[in-house]
Amino acid sequence: MFVFTIRRILQTIPVLFGVSILVFLMMHLVPGDPAQVIAGEAASPQTIEQIRERLGLNDPLPMQYLNFIMNALQGDLGTSIRSGQPVSEEVFSRFWVTMELAFYSMILSAFIGLIAGIISAVRHYTIIDVVVMIIALFGLSMPNFWLGLMLMQFFSINLEILPVSGWGTPEQIILPVIALGTAGAAIIARMTRSSMLEVIGQDYIRTARAKGVKERFVIYKHALKNAMIPVVTVIGLEFGTLLTGAVLTETVFSINGLGRFVVESIRARDFPAVQGSVLVIALVFILVNLIVDLSYRFLNKRIDLN
Amino acid sequence: MTNDADVLQIDNLQTSFFIDGSEIKAVDGVSLNIPKGKTVGIVGESGSGKSITSMSVMRLIRNPGRIKGGSIHFNGEDLLQKTEKNMQNIRGNKISMIFQEPMTSLNPVYTVGQQISEVLQIHQNLSKKEALSKSVEMLELVGIPSPNDRVKQYPHELSGGMRQRVMIAIALACNPELLIADEPTTALDVTIQAQILELMNGLRKELGMSVILITHDLGVVAETCDYVAVMYAGQIVEYADVHTLFNNPKHPYTVGLMQSLPRHDMDQEELNVIEGNVPKPGEMPEGCRFAPRCPFASDICTRELPDLMETEDGNQVRCWVYSEKWDGDPEVNVKDDYKTARSQ
Ligand SMILES: Nc1ncnc2c1ncn2[C@@H]1O[C@H](COP(=O)(O)OP(=O)(O)OP(=O)(O)O)[C@@H](O)[C@H]1O
Ligand code: SF4
Numbered sequence: 058m059f060v061f062t063i064r065r066i067l068q069t070i071p072v073l074f075g076v077s078i079l080v081f082l083m084m085h086l087v088p089g090d091p092a093q094v095i096a097g098e099a100a101s102p103q104t105i106e107q108i109r110e111r112l113g114l115n116d117p118l119p120m121q122y123l124n125f126i127m128n129a130l131q132g133d134l135g136t137s138i139r140s141g142q143p144v145s146e147e148v149f150s151r152f153w154v155t156m157e158l159a160f161y162s163m164i165l166s167a168f169i170g171l172i173a174g175i176i177s178a179v180r181h182y183t184i185i186d187v188v189v190m191i192i193a194l195f196g197l198s199m200p201n202f203w204l205g206l207m208l209m210q211f212f213s214i215n216l217e218i219l220p221v222s223g224w225g226t227p228e229q230i231i232l233p234v235i236a237l238g239t240a241g242a243a244i245i246a247r248m249t250r251s252s253m254l255e256v257i258g259q260d261y262i263r264t265a266r267a268k269g270v271k272e273r274f275v276i277y278k279h280a281l282k283n284a285m286i287p288v289v290t291v292i293g294l295e296f297g298t299l300l301t302g303a304v305l306t307e308t309v310f311s312i313n314g315l316g317r318f319v320v321e322s323i324r325a326r327d328f329p330a331v332q333g334s335v336l337v338i339a340l341v342f343i344l345v346n347l348i349v350d351l352s353y354r355f356l357n358k359r360i361d362l363n
Numbered sequence: 364m365t366n367d368a369d370v371l372q373i374d375n376l377q378t379s380f381f382i383d384g385s386e387i388k389a390v391d392g393v394s395l396n397i398p399k400g401k402t403v404g405i406v407g408e409s410g411s412g413k414s415i416t417s418m419s420v421m422r423l424i425r426n427p428g429r430i431k432g433g434s435i436h437f438n439g440e441d442l443l444q445k446t447e448k449n450m451q452n453i454r455g456n457k458i459s460m461i462f463q464e465p466m467t468s469l470n471p472v473y474t475v476g477q478q479i480s481e482v483l484q485i486h487q488n489l490s491k492k493e494a495l496s497k498s499v500e501m502l503e504l505v506g507i508p509s510p511n512d513r514v515k516q517y518p519h520e521l522s523g524g525m526r527q528r529v530m531i532a533i534a535l536a537c538n539p540e541l542l543i544a545d546e547p548t549t550a551l552d553v554t555i556q557a558q559i560l561e562l563m564n565g566l567r568k569e570l571g572m573s574v575i576l577i578t579h580d581l582g583v584v585a586e587t588c589d590y591v592a593v594m595y596a597g598q599i600v601e602y603a604d605v606h607t608l609f610n611n612p613k614h615p616y617t618v619g620l621m622q623s624l625p626r627h628d629m630d631q632e633e634l635n636v637i638e639g640n641v642p643k644p645g646e647m648p649e650g651c652r653f654a655p656r657c658p659f660a661s662d663i664c665t666r667e668l669p670d671l672m673e674t675e676d677g678n679q680v681r682c683w684v685y686s687e688k689w690d691g692d693p694e695v696n697v698k699d700d701y702k703t704a705r706s707q
């Protein structure tokens with residue numbers, strides 16, 4: 058396990074390297090001269106030269122990358138063209154908002170998804186199973202921005218019981234979290250159900266029943282613990298999906314998070330800001346994947362049949 | 364029908380599976396008594412309904428299967444009339460079961476100790492600590508070396524033979540009156556098989572319980588059973604005490620099974636396997652279910668299903684040869700003529 062952990066951590070190094078190169082190249086992959094793109098069509102040659110100088114675009118490419126990476130390692134992600142503030146500060150202040158949104162949404166999806174999945178599996182072959190799975194299919198096929206708009210229309214505009222936008226108060230949190238968490242809940246419900254059904258058919262479940270274990274404990278003690286192993290992975294990976302989904306949800310609910318920041322920065326051609334935020338999001342992605350892998354391995358080590 | 368000397372009396376048990384609107388009669392009218400302190404073997408080819416019979420006794424048949432009829436009296440009380448809660452008190456406590464698949468019958472995420480303790484905590488109200496020390500004793504009883512270390516291990520750390528011993532420890536932890544062992548050794552290699560059977564036999568004598576031993580293996584039956592029931596296509600076709608059965612088998616199927624036994628004094632090549640297959644549940648013959656494979660089958664066999672009838676040697680046998688209605692060769696002797704009849 059220890060060796061595996063070390064190896065798995067070392068494996069992230071080439072990934073980090075690749076990601077940093079991609080993020081760095083983003084600016085150069087845009088057709089045309091980045092400085093020209095940033096400055097806009099009507100800019101004078103002097104302005105363009107100024108931007109060029111400021112972003113260090115006159116240096117050779119490897120040199121630029123080295124500067125970028127050295128600065129990033131020291132927490133310096135450059136200066137936002139739009140606001141003139143350090144990108145790291147801009148990103149950091151929004152980072153926690155997005156993490157909160159994703160985290161609450163994950164809690165919601167895991168909670169609802171697990172319960173729905175277990176009920177569905179235990180009530181296999183009944184109408185309850187069918188109904189839960191149909192609802193899950195709906196949840197899965199609704200885009201989160203559309204669900205967000207519907208929720209907003211109904212609860213904020215028609216009923217006027219919840220705020221339309223913003224982030225921070227409990228009332229403001231409810232709708233975005235539902236909008237973002239629903240698809241995840243559906244995925245987790247389906248995964249939990251199929252995993253439970255598979256486990257319930259296993260020989261050791263029959264053994265548990267033959268021991269006189271109450272059906273409730275057969276499910277919650279003997280089946281669930283085994284069924285959770287693949288589900289934990291899905292829940293972990295769901296976190297990455299939630300971060301991506303946050304871009305749209307934040308935009309719909311005017312939440313000042315990292316997702317919306319990326320969208321706005323792209324629109325304003327604020328390259329340093331885009332690079333900085335994408336880099337941070339990618340880091341979180343890699344970290345979450347690492348944790349998921351390690352916990353899967355940990356949960357699974359007792360099942361290793363060889 | 365009640366008899367004090369029997370722990371278990373199965374009477375006309377019928378268990379079916381209902382799939383896509385059709386009924387599969389897995390167990391079709393099985394009656395069987397298990398005398399106290401004795402071992403009764405159930406033999407028969409794959410699919411003959413041995414496991415479903417024993418699962419029915421435990422009331423562990425689940426959708427789409429259902430026990431349709433009959434009764435199963437355990438110490439005079441009908442298990443089929445009991446509530447699920449009452450059955451939970453009986454399972455693992457008064458009646459225990461060991462399964463065919465030692466590799467997969469233990470829960471991979473709990474230690475051996477936790478899995479033995481569980482049954483003690485449920486049925487004997489032992490505390491966690493008491494249950495664990497009793498678990499160590501049980502492991503010792505079933506012959507597992509260094510039980511103090513083994514209790515802390517997970518199933519994947521044990522070999523198949525060890526796991527089956529753990530299953531036996533679980534089954535015997537609460538001193539059951541009846542142990543149902545469903546092919547407990549089939550999945551194990553020969554030396555381990557012998558050890559496990561010996562262990563079960565010793566413990567049976569020591570603890571005075573009754574055993575139902577399900578197996579394909581007539582050799583195992585000869586060594587360990589007092590009585591034998593031979594099952595074919597969901598029914599018992601012959602029942603007798605073990606000596607009678609081996610000395611005077613009456614049913615053509617039983618004789619066929621015995622002649623397919625590999626014998627050491629014979630060349631392996633002479634091993635005779637009964638030709639044909641067990642009839643599929645949807646395609647049950649109208650008369651005797653063995654008729655399509657039976658070398659003696661005559662007219663009545665294809666028309667009417669025989670009942671179990673008693674012979675002068677004390678066997679109960681489901682075959683027309685032993686009835687007044689028999690319309691085949693009146694001189695037929697199933698045991699002696701089987702080979703010649705078969706080759707014709
Ligand atoms: N879950 C099920 N669904 C449908 N039919 C079943 C099911 N389980 C058993 N059966 C039917 O019941 C019949 C008897 O099965 P059973 O498991 O009792 O056989 P067995 O004598 O124990 O065979 P084996 O020696 O292979 O263990 C099978 O042939 C099958 O048709
Ligand atoms: S009843 Fe007829 S077919 Fe059936 S076993 Fe006896 S002789 Fe064979």
Ligand SMILES: [Mg+2]
Pocket residue numbers: 413414415463545
């Ligand atoms: Mg079986």
